Amino acid sequence: MNEYFVMNTEIAVVGAGHAGVEAALAGARLGCRTLLFTISNDAVANMPCNPSIGGTGKGQLVYEIDALGGEMGRAADKVTLQDRMLNSSKGAAVHSKRVQADRRLYQEIMKKTVEHTAGLSLIQAEIKEIRKETKGFTLVTMLGACYHADAVVVSTGTYLDSRIIVGEYTCRSGPDGMHAAIGLTDSFLKMGIKMLRFKTGTPPRIDARSIDFSVLERQDGERVSTPYSVMTDQKELDARPKLPCYVAYTNEKTHEIIRANISRSPLYSGEIKGVGPRYCPSIEDKVVRFPDKTRHQLFVEPMGDGSGEMYLQGFSSSMPADVQLEMLHSLVGFERGDDAERLCDRIRLHRLNAVICNFGI
Ligand SMILES: Cc1cc2nc3c(=O)[nH]c(=O)nc-3n(C[C@H](O)[C@H](O)[C@H](O)COP(=O)(O)OP(=O)(O)OC[C@H]3O[C@@H](n4cnc5c(N)ncnc54)[C@H](O)[C@@H]3O)c2cc1C
Numbered sequence: 001m002n003e004y005f006v007m008n009t010e011i012a013v014v015g016a017g018h019a020g021v022e023a024a025l026a027g028a029r030l031g032c033r034t035l036l037f038t039i040s041n042d043a044v045a046n047m048p049c050n051p052s053i054g055g056t057g058k059g060q061l062v063y064e065i066d067a068l069g070g071e072m073g074r075a076a077d078k079v080t081l082q083d084r085m086l087n088s089s090k091g092a093a094v095h096s097k098r099v100q101a102d103r104r105l106y107q108e109i110m111k112k113t114v115e116h117t118a119g120l121s122l123i124q125a126e127i128k129e130i131r132k133e134t135k136g137f138t139l140v141t142m143l144g145a146c147y148h149a150d151a152v153v154v155s156t157g158t159y160l161d162s163r164i165i166v167g168e169y170t171c172r173s174g175p176d177g178m179h180a181a182i183g184l185t186d187s188f189l190k191m192g193i194k195m196l197r198f199k200t201g202t203p204p205r206i207d208a209r210s211i212d213f214s215v216l217e218r219q220d221g222e223r224v225s226t227p228y229s230v231m232t233d234q235k236e237l238d239a240r241p242k243l244p245c246y247v248a249y250t251n252e253k254t255h256e257i258i259r260a261n262i263s264r265s266p267l268y269s270g271e272i273k274g275v276g277p278r279y280c281p282s283i284e285d286k287v288v289r290f291p292d293k294t295r296h297q298l299f300v301e302p303m304g305d306g307s308g309e310m311y312l313q314g315f316s317s318s319m320p321a322d323v324q325l326e327m328l329h330s331l332v333g334f335e336r337g338d339d340a341e342r343l344c345d346r347i348r349l350h351r352l353n354a355v356i357c358n359f360g361i
Pocket of ligand 1: 014015016017018019020037038039040043044045046047048049050125126127128155156157158159160175181182184200201202280
């Protein structure tokens with residue numbers, strides 16, 4: 001590949017996820033010429049898993065980002081579908097605000113903010129190599145374009161050499177059908193940076209029309225919302241639509257299906273060796289680790305205002321597709337219908353859950 005020089009910049013940010021967007025906005029707002037690289041301009045500030053912002057241990061972070069002049073809290077207030085103050089029965093220090101967000105609207109707002117910030121350019125290009133120079137760094141894209149930066153921020157999230165695993169099926173992929181970032185991992189290794197492999201999972205998204213909400217527990221948010229951001233107009237926040245979430249439960253039948261198929265889970269077959277985050281165990285992990293529990297709580301949450309997709313929080317799994325479907329049909333409110341037509345139509349999985357393994361620094 002022929003390399004060609006494009007431009008100098010003061011700051012280059014590799015990755016336009018939540019971390020990269022904040023870093024790039026901060027750099028540009030401080031008056032530094034900033035370039036923000038992303039694999040896809042259509043996935044800026046994407047939420048590849050639950051479209052929620054904040055929660056235990058994270059709500060405080062959103063307030064801190066806001067106090068530092070960041071964007072996340074302000075944008076979250078504009079896309080709130082439901083908000084709840086978690087841990088409100090405990091002391092004030094652990095109260096944690098959690099917002100169920102409209103994910104597409106959030107992305108749109110963040111992309112517009114980036115595009116309208118002076119001194120900041122969003123570039124769709126995959127960086128395959130970062131070279132340390134005597135002064136600064138050279139960033140090389142897949143197509144050979146070279147950028148020189150005085151400073152580089154790497155915020156590549158879950159994309160580095162990532163793999164998707166659904167039961168016995170595996171492929172090279174980033175989240176949400178984005179392609180994995182190939183090459184940059186080797187570049188870091190050459191620079192002597194130690195890399196580790198991580199894993200995370202996500203549950204299936206369910207067609208709202210196929211769920212029997214009448215048998216689920218309805219869960220509304222706070223009647224009066226408090227904003228994340230000091231910049232938010234309370235009237236605007238009050239005018240946001242307030243959507244309910246729902247509570248469902250696994251049962252003995254779900255647990256039996258999981259136990260009967262546990263050897264097909266890549267988490268237990270040895271296919272996945274990566275370390276998972278503590279906050280997000282798969283449903284098979286919960287069933288194996290807590291054999292005495294007869295049920296586990298699940299939350300059925302909207303992905304957006306008007307979106308047909310519902311997120312099934314707590315049902316993250318690495319099981320093969322056929323097992324996931326069987327598990328899903330065992331839940332009250334998610335059963336198959338009796339007649340043949342409904343049998344095909346009853347549960348439609350918009351996206352099947354998968355475990356993604358990726359390298360991180
Ligand atoms: C399946 C799954 C489940 C998850 N579950 C949860 C959860 O329950 N709770 C939670 O808080 N988080 C969860 N996460 C993690 C979630 O991804 C992060 O919280 C959040 O997205 C991290 O933001 P980030 O900015 O670090 O990275 P990301 O959002 O991953 O963004 C990375 C950015 O880097 C860009 N990029 C990567 N490599 C290159 C390159 N070489 N060149 C140019 N651009 C590049 C990408 O295009 C993207 O814009 C989950 C992730 C996945 C994939």
